[in-house]
Amino acid sequence: MAALRPMKSLPHSTYGHGDTLRVATYNIHKGVRGVGPRKRLEIHNLGLGIEALDADLVFLQEVRSFHHREARRFERTSFGWPKEGQADFLAPDGYEVAYRTNAVTRHGEHGNALLSRWPLGDIGHHDVSDHRFEQRGLLHVPVTWNGLLVHAIVAHLGLMHASRVRQVERLAAFIEAHVPAGEAMVVAGDFNDWGEKLDAPMRDCGLERAESGGRLNTFPSRVPVFSLDRIYTRGLRCVASTVPRGTVWARMSDHLPLVADFVAA
Template sequence: MKIRVATYNIHKGVSYRSHPRVHALRNAIEAFHADLIFLQEVQGQHDRIEALYGDEQHGHRNWPKKAQHEFFAGESHQSVYGLNAQYDHGHHGNALLSKYPIEKWSNTDISDHAYEARGILHSIVQTPDTTVHCYVIHLGLFERSRVRQVEALIEAVRHSAPNGEPVIIAGDFNDWRNTLSAKLRKALGVVEVFDDVGSGSSLGDLVRTLARRETAIRPARTFPAALPFFRLDRIYVRGFRVESAEVLHGSMWARLSDHAPIVANLKLVS
């Protein structure tokens, strides 16, 4: 079985000047042609932007009445949303869009301090061949916070998928110095998609894969989207072979968010 996945920090669906981008984002997300889409900074509600761009004069063209995760899901995907940050005029968090049935989901608060609300959105997805555990993550801006949040992520995966079940962990890790990958690999048996692209079952492939794992993983550059330099966004998998992975670059993506999206094609390991 093959699964196409994507991860994308959508910057709340607005530009830095608070101009709405939700319709263009929905078109872009549809263009992923992905079965599973891991989204960060998704707004479930934003009264100020809706009041400005979603009034009767605009015919609701610029800011939909639906929550963003429901709007992006459309008719083709199911969606779940984990509220992390709440404020007077709305709230935002992580979301998962899935072409497969979502049997169960939960959102765990892993906020490390009062100024950054963070969570782990865990969804149990039933594909035609197997159950897949999906975790949407957006870690904090401070390294000490990220270390503690990754420890919470490891504990969450160990508790919810303890028997080696297929796992996909994706999101904005803010891990620009790449200090967390080795811990995740060792604790959970995951690989990052750009470390594992094209790895196969031959002896030569195995030797090359093991050699790569003795060195630091080099995730893709995804931030800022206009000229990516920092390696912030990741997709970690267990129980899958990575057939391809790419960062989507170009002027269109630079206009939509400050992060560039990652798309990967996976094959279930039988």
């Protein structure tokens, strides 16, 4: 794989990196691509990609702690299936890791993760599953950034619009119960919002969608036409945002990462 250069700055950002909170969200597709005999392991390339994002907070979806069948398929070697969970494997040196399972399957499980340059508080998990065919959850972790408490919530919403609406309602109830009014917050992840209908209910939660220069499409990764991956915030202002593009990024997952820089509002 071609080398990935660290993203030291984003377009149109005039702020120093120390003054900004860089947030990235990425659905990593459980670290594999393809089907059948053409299935390939991408978790090692994803590690390089996440490091290149140079983000303070990385919100990850479809992350596996274990999967017995895939571990047998790719073997536990230096270039095979990692011995540790994917969240710990992907975390750059010095980052703290939070992970919770959303879904349990026949051979393993998967869930949401947060990788952070900054100190993490207590890790919380809230089940927002809407029906038995889709297990979904919210990962909530307070982060201390430059002396400011920021509530990070990693989300991965359902495939049906009605389910997503109900999950946003549950998100709103969770925020009211667990996030004090006036404290900064970032909610990021894969919203599966094909019809661009969730911005209004998210605003009702007090959250604004992070945008700088228009909508940024992230899916499918080879020819992105949908903006499924989102970052919503409260108490922070977006000063730049981008989606890395190119063959290298397109092969690692069916989604592209979304990256944005914020300053305190």
